Amino acid sequence: MSTKLTTLSHGGGCGCKIAPAVLSEMLSKLPTAAMFPKLLVGTETADDAAVYWLNDEQALVATTDFFMPIVDDAFDFGRIAATNAISDIYAMGGTPIMALAIVGMPVNVLPIEDIQQILAGGAAVCAAAGIPIAGGHSIDAPEPIYGLVAMGLVHPKQLKKNSDAQAGDVLILGKPLGIGILGTAMKKGLLDAAGYQQLIDTTTQLNKVGSDLAKLAGVHALTDVTGFGLLGHVLEVCRGAQLTAQICADDLPLLSAAVGFAQQGIGPGAIERNLASFGPDAEFAASVADWQQRIMADAQTSGGLLVACSADAADAVMALFQAQGFAQAAVIGSLQVGAAKVSVV
Structure with a gap:
């Protein structure tokens, strides 16, 4: 029987991320x-990936993402980690071209067969994305860590930065929320x-839909929702574009299996860290239940794309999501002129 991976690490998935406020302080003295x-x-704007201009037709998109297991199955862990890493390329409107593996494993504790399955899961996702794992680096680590350096290309005119959202834009979320909550429920049996x-x-x-969304007229900004939760990533858009977001809690797409756990207060510790980091920049109407606030701060691992687009492009964005299998994609709010904050009603 395979080792239960989640018993070997103190956290899992994007819930391992350092809290937004702490990370901001850590990076505050970096040179520009x-x-x-x-x-x-x-x-500068906490975007999903770095982008470097190559020529008039191409810019290089580069990112790295890795974490500890969110599930016990080795193959599934590899798949999730790779999907999550490649997502940052799509979130910039790019198309991935290759990846490098980041591997840290407790080699004296975890069977080689399990490590092979983690790597196989990552390779399977890269094959589905049409890219090779062209190399990487490995270390003997006390906790299992896996992820990718992912690289892609984007036309400079189709690059989608989270800071390019505009007043009047509609916010559309591609995947349902509740991933971190389900991961915690799994660990609790x-x-x-x-x-x-x-x-x-x-x-x-x-x-993958991100590459096509970037080509739509009226799509101004893209980002993906991961460790800082929906609210944290919406706040990054607001701060980058200097706009106010209004989100309707009842319009959020949710994983049905996560709702009951959320109502019971089950979820990763990242929820409390995220909520504390938002401070007064996240405001909730009295009608928004505590469990709804928590699910909006839930650390998503390999979460959905968040799109800011003009109102007249919303139907085309929704149609593209639906055509590519994102059945729960939904309009969740809008952006307006105002202070960089999120108001949830």
């Missing part, structure tokens, strides 16, 4: 990259087979 004019996207299947189906669905 202003002296590199070909760097189209750096760290509370998740049934149907709930686990929801977790796997969602986290291993590649956000």
Whole structure:
């Protein structure tokens, strides 16, 4: 029987991410990259990937993402980690071209067969994305860690930065929320087979649609929802574009298996860390239940794309999501002129 991967790590998936406020403080004294004019996207607006101008037709998109297991099955862990890493390329409107593996494993604890299955899961997702794993780096680590450096290409005119959202834009979310909550329920032995299947189906669905969304007129900004939860990533859009977001809690797409657990207060510790980091920049109407607030702060691993588009492009965006298998994609709110914050009603 394979080792239960989640017993070997103190956290899992994107719930391992450092809280937004702490990360911001850590990065606050980094030098800016202003002296590199070909760097189209750096760290300034907390975007999904770095982008470097190559020529009038191409820009290089580069990102890295890795974490500890969110599930016990080795193959599924590899698939989830790879899907999550490649998502950052799609979130910039790009098309992936290759990946490098990041591997840290407790080699004296975890059987080689399990490690092989993790790598096989990652390779399977890369094959589905049409890219090779062309190399990588490995270390002997006390906890299992897996992820990718992913690289892609985007036409400079189709690059979608989270800071390019505009007042009047509609916000559309491509995948349902509740991934971190389901992961926690699984660790507690509370998740049934149907709930686990929801977790796997969602986290291993590649956000390939991002490459096509970037070509639509009226799509202004893209990002993916991961460790900082929906609210955290909406806030990044608001801060980058200096706009106010209004989200309707009742319009959010949710994983049905996660709702009951959310109402019971079950979820990763990242929820509390995220909520504390948002502070007064996230406001909730009295009608928004505590469990709804928590699910909006739930750390999503390999979550959905968040699109900011003009109102007249919303139907085309929704049609594209539906055509590519994102059945729960939904309009969840809008952006307006105002202070960089999120208001949930």
